[in-house]
Amino acid sequence: MAEPAIVLEHVSVVPPEGAEPVLRDVDLVVEEGELALVVGRTGSGKSTLLGAMCGRVPHFTGGTLHGRVLVHGRDTRTHRPRDLADVVGVVGQDPLAGFVTDTVEEELAYAMEQLGLPAATMRKRVEETLDLLGIPELRGVPLRELSGGQQQRVAIGSVLTAHPSVILLDEPTSALDPTGAEEVLATITRLVHDLGVTVVVAEHRVERVLHHADRVVHVAPGGTVHAGLPAEVMRTSDIASPVVELGRWAGWSPLPLSVRDARRAAGPLRAHLRPDANRPVPRATAAGAAPVLRARSAVVRHPGDVLAVAGVDLELRPGQVTALMGRNGSGKSSLLWVLQGSGRLAAGTVEVTGADGAPVDPAALAPGPRRRRVGLVPQTATDLLYLDTVAGECAQADKESGAPEGTCARTLARLAPGIPGPRHPRDLSEGQRLALVLAVQLTADPPVLLLDEPTRGLDPSAKATLAATLRDLAARGRSVVVSTHDVEFVAECADRVVVLATGEVVADGTTADVVVSSPAFAPQVAKVLAPGPWLTVADVRAAVAALAEAPR
């Protein structure tokens, strides 16, 4: 048998400023040609583990690494990341942040130039890689003009041209829409199956990669690592896909990892539930209340003759969580910004119920009163934070909103308990930071709250907390709009789904109606139990419990 691709022997990593190790005595072997999936909560050390495999830890990040990491026989203690460039390729979360040049072709050639390959070899490999990724027509296109999925594929291609035997991917699909993610995953599996590359991928959205993985590496919060076969690790993992959760709950053995496996195992469950299939899933539905926000033929244009929103009609009612879905660049963000009133409307009207109950155009209000009518949490939520302590941000939010002192701090304590006030906002985890921004925006207590892709980078538990928060807001009569790519999150928390494509509304209805029949937007449970209307494991549990209580 060939030597393993990656060997970690008794590896512990202590960050430069902390005494607590992030990784604790890790022994791990990744065999050549494997697809290893790294799962774990945010902050559990997934990125550190990947960093240790390519030498970034500790050469780039600082800190102390005990033990030994071998990558194809090269010890990372004596090899810096640049010395490993010909065996390890690294792809990050945000492809744009790692691009050095500005066109596709030059980016693909960059790593080869650094390795000093002859010009003829480079020319050939660039062509091969363009074909492999299926993007030959994009060769001269500026990288900034590509869609997210294309950018990520170019990022993969740019490490692939150096012919590394190991590729490490740190959450490669977290910024992508479901279709873009599919493209990237298809590329990754192709690497493993056709080219025999060893791939290590860290991913929060386990459901996207699990069925392709040969081995799952679970990083527990304490920094201990457990690796094994996917079905075995998933039995106990605190991070699991809905299919796995369904399987665990139903007691299926072997534990299904893909929708296909689960569907085969779910025959009896479907038969059991069949009589119930036409009964609507109980969900909070909007009462016939008057809309709090109304957009009529809203049009948004961007410089360069881009029609971002092309005549959208939308009514938001209190007590409703609306999910805004659609591929990257379909106009979701632009729509949210004009609904809030800070974005510029090219045509059409947006009206929101004013403080006195009369409809008012939010764009006509000053920023202060505006945020008391409609709150928006932007995509890069940290843009809203500029003070150096959490407590300072909270106090500032109270002052800005004219709220009694301590309002924001109380909201924050409810959303994410246990954040120390003197902590710097940048030192918080993704989930905590989102909670802080949410608390800041909720201090103004707007009847309408808009969130632009809040689930990006959140682990499942943080996502569950967010879903509960949004449901709670809706229950208290607020109207919430959340734009997201995460279909499982939508299944958990949305009452209504609006799908945008090329700036137009192409579907608008209850979550079950819109989502169940869609190949891209259907959550896993819906795929397993189709044509039934259940979207989440909780739905199924409730349906089974209802059947048990009231037998026919």
Place this chain on the structure above:
Amino acid sequence: MSRAVPRAVHPAAWWVWALGLAVAVSTTSNPVLLLLALAVAAFVVASRRGSSPWARAFRLYLYLGLAIIVLRVVLHVLVGLKIGTILLVRLPEATLPAWAAGIQLGGDLYLEGLLAAAVLGLRLAVIIACVGAANALANPKRLLRTLPNALHEIGAAVVVSVSVAPQLAESVQRVRRARQLRGDATRGLRAVPAVALPVLEDTLEHSLLLASAMDSRGYGRTPQVPPGHRLGTGLLTLGGLLACAVGLYGVLDATTPAVMGSPTLVLGLALAGAGLWLGGRHVTRSTYRPDPWRTAEWVTAGSGVLAAAAFLVLARTAPEALAMPAFPLGVPALPLPAVAGLLVAGLPAVLTPEPPRPVSRRPVRGAREVVAHG
């Protein structure tokens, strides 16, 4: 060489051409020749520039030139020494103390002085237009790629810092938009801390990400260099630069001994060159699709050099033809060698291959391409 295949002409050739034109322009104050040179530069830019953003920036250089002419004339009216015979406007003049004798604040305006000022402004404007032409015709990033191997890392750093600028602007815009969401409508200086801090943190984070990405892709990868070599490289480069400095001083200062002049300068250049060569020998790095240097490049660079040579020779033999006849005012001459030199400088517009066509861009938003997965 085939002119039928569109390709980008070597950026260094364009710079030689543009600098040659600039040198030619700097020797003359003849407005007819200046305008002709400007027309030649604009013609070449219009026929051979690419589709990149900086190629469209030529216009900005023209505006800058216009601003310089206006500024020069305004300064002349305000503080210039007004001389001449044809009185244009009578203006009041402030009396200045004796120690400011060279400055005339206000005062009567004469046509000759005004024209001379405008022509001087025009000369500077045309020189700037030449630099602008080079910038529009030559991709600055490709120019950096032609740097010697030893300087490659500096070149990469420049490229990265150039591409950070638009990112910074984007970041500022995003944060300012976000400020509105917190109900903050402060503008001007008081808004700076609230915008600057997130932007700085954002930029820093981006830089670190980029640096680690570049590191993992082999940037700065060098094999073990023997210490002797490293010392040699350092000594050669340092000694060369020192000799260059001394040599330049010698060339510029006529009172120094002759040895300190050109010989020292040449020695310094040779030493520095040797240092670069030795340093570059250890960089294992190659260039993807390097720009070739063929006939078109020789034509381009040569035409610029020829124009400069024509003007320099004329400046020795018939300097009055290159000057604007101001006292008394007359019609500027049209010396044949200078005109011919400028026309030769216009040849690259027709003799070089066309630049590559812009890549057909798909609609950025909305439509998605169909990809066949094998």
